Amino acid sequence: MTRHWFDWAxxxxxxxxxxxxxxxxxxxFCGNPSSQHSEGLAAKKxxxxxxxxxxxxxxxxxxxxxxxxxxxxANQIILYSLLAxxxxxxxxxxxxxxxxxxxxxxxxxxxxxPVTYLPLDxxxxxxxxxxxxxxxxxxxxxxxxxxxxxxETGGVSAFGELIPALRKAAEKRAQSLHIxxxxxxxxxxxxxxxxxxxxxxxxxxxxxxxxPRGAGLLWSRKELSSIFTGGGQEKGLRGGTENxxxxxxxxxxxxxxLEKESIATGYHRACAHEEAILGNLPPTVSxxxxxxxxxxxxxxxxxxxLKHRDLPAEAVVRLLDARGIAVSSSSACSSSKGRRDVLxxxxxxxxxxxxxxxxxxxQSTTERDIEALMSTLNDL
Ligand code: PLP
Numbered sequence: 546m547t548r549h550w551f552d553w554a555x556x557x558x559x560x561x562x563x564x565x566x567x568x569x570x571x572x573x574f575c576g577n578p579s580s581q582h583s584e585g586l587a588a589k590k591x592x593x594x595x596x597x598x599x600x601x602x603x604x605x606x607x608x609x610x611x612x613x614x615x616x617x618x619a620n621q622i623i624l625y626s627l628l629a630x631x632x633x634x635x636x637x638x639x640x641x642x643x644x645x646x647x648x649x650x651x652x653x654x655x656x657x658x659p660v661t662y663l664p665l666d667x668x669x670x671x672x673x674x675x676x677x678x679x680x681x682x683x684x685x686x687x688x689x690x691x692x693x694x695x696x697e698t699g700g701v702s703a704f705g706e707l708i709p710a711l712r713k714a715a716e717k718r719a720q721s722l723h724i725x726x727x728x729x730x731x732x733x734x735x736x737x738x739x740x741x742x743x744x745x746x747x748x749x750x751x752x753x754x755x756x757p758r759g760a761g762l763l764w765s766r767k768e769l770s771s772i773f774t775g776g777g778q779e780k781g782l783r784g785g786t787e788n789x790x791x792x793x794x795x796x797x798x799x800x801x802x803l804e805k806e807s808i809a810t811g812y813h814r815a816c817a818h819e820e821a822i823l824g825n826l827p828p829t830v831s832x833x834x835x836x837x838x839x840x841x842x843x844x845x846x847x848x849x850x851l852k853h854r855d856l857p858a859e860a861v862v863r864l865l866d867a868r869g870i871a872v873s874s875s876s877a878c879s880s881s882k883g884r885r886d887v888l889x890x891x892x893x894x895x896x897x898x899x900x901x902x903x904x905x906x907x908q909s910t911t912e913r914d915i916e917a918l919m920s921t922l923n924d925l
Contacts, residue, residue: 546869548571549914553753553907554696554730554848555873560755560798565758567793578787579776588789595792599762601798603732603749605740611763611779612792617645619748619763620690622771622782623725624649627658627688629770632688635659637679639671640890641695643727647886650690658687665890667836668843669700673707680714680722693737693747694730697836697887697903699848701735707741723767729753733802733814734847735812737763749799751791752864755908756798760791802908811908812846819846819904821915827923833901834891849904856925858902868921873903 550558561642570591576584579591593607600607613619620856624646628847638650640662654660663671671691680686694701715722728747731737733754739747745767751760763782775784801807805856823832823839833850837843853861858874865872885898893901904918 549870549916549917550910551870551872551904551906551914551918553910554905556752557755557907558909559697559752559757560801563797563798563801564757564847567797568790571789571793574789578789580777585794585906592787592792593839594640594790595789595796599792599799601762602796602803604738605764607738609764609766611765611782612795613748613761613763613779613783613786614759615761616643616727616748616750617761618643618773618783619761620725620727621649622763622769622773623723623746623748623765624653624688624690625772626769627653628656628772630687632685633658635661635683635685637661637663637686637689638678639663640665640693641669641671641700641887642690642692643696643729646690646727647693661686665887667834667891668844669695669698669887669891670702671707673703673710676707677710677714680711681717684718684720686722687720688725690725692727692730694734694845694848695887696848697901698850698891699730699845699905701731701843701845703843704742704744712743730845730848733808733811734810734815734845738850740766749795750794751798754798756794757791757794760788760795762795762799767820772847773901814910815846815906816840818910818915819849821912822849822904822919825919826851827925829925830922833888833893846925847906850901851904851922852897852900853902853925854900857896857899859899861902861925864925865918865921870918870921872918873905 550909573669574591575589578589596607596610596918600610636653639919650660668670691702723745726744726747729750732749746765749762752758771782773783778784778787831852833852862872888898888901
């Protein structure tokens with residue numbers, strides 16, 4: 546049976562040739578990048594070459610990039626950097642964040658750090674006014690972490706307006722503010738320039754771009770302290786012998802997906818797919834949130850949440866799967882736990898929340914995939 550992949554937001558179909566090439570290249574270096582002999586120096590040189598390649602793709606300085614095991618680790622390095630401060634300074638985040646952020650925020654909270662979880666509007670975005678007021682009022686807020694694109698609903702954060710407003714609010718209280726962004730679902734999909742946006746740091750994941758699983762990047766323009774110490778690798782922010790394959794894999798995936806043309810073409814294709822899906826939904830299926838319209842800039846065209854009138858999402862996933870179509874009942878990280886925290890924070894409760902399923906498209910989604918999806922949804 547032909548399979549149709551509509552779970553790109555969980556993981557992209559791998560760029561097989563690129564990954565095989567990266568693995569072969571990485572295996573050709575036998576040394577440990579921290580060793581002083583020729584083999585070690587050659588491995589280190591390769592690692593730095595991959596860092597420069599990733600930095601070029603992102604238009605950021607290589608010295609500000611840290612290779613990690615994924616965005617989960619990158620998010621957690623940032624949040625746990627607060628632990629290195631003597632004072633328990635406050636963290637602000639939102640109810641829309643990925644579990645890797647929420648889990649670290651919970652640890653900080655239990656350790657005595659004040660944490661504020663911002664409520665969401667019906668599009669799943671934080672309310673800018675509420676956040677501005679909070680930053681002006683609470684002098685102790687040192688860090689704000691927000692995602693650029695929500696991984697379940699596709700909601701796009703309005704960083705262009707939000708960040709200048711936050712900087713202004715922070716100026717008034719004459720204290721520095723670290724603004725971190727989980728950029729996993731925006732990088733390679735929509736135009737995004739973290740430095741121009743005046744962000745301080747961001748996390749990126751390779752496997753959402755066709756690169757290897759277990760590979761990621763942290764960009765931080767500020768010096769950080771980390772609790773993931775060890776042999777001092779990666780500027781002392783995450784100890785452990787460096788993974789040359791992961792570094793090569795993420796550099797290649799970024800290079801491929803961040804070409805200007807590739808973003809523009811991919812975006813237009815995703816908009817066409819979004820239109821074909823949202824414009825042809827059967828009467829039993831509706832878009833979630835209901836405020837989402839066609840070509841709505843508040844949402845990424847790559848991620849669409851849908852709701853079946855009668856069936857729970859789990860049943861929809863199983864029925865579609867049996868007909869060759871892979872969608873998901875929520876994000877991969879929460880689907881096994883039956884939690885719909887983000888949807889509930891958007892005001893949808895109980896049984897209704899359990900009916901929402903996610904369709905996500907990517908680089909190689911075709912019109913035939915879309916036709917198969919729509920005709921199967923029609924038959925449910
Ligand atoms: N942040 C978001 C928004 C995600 O969608 C994911 C992946 O599901 C992550 C973080 C975690 O990324 P990784 O799998 O690289 O740890």
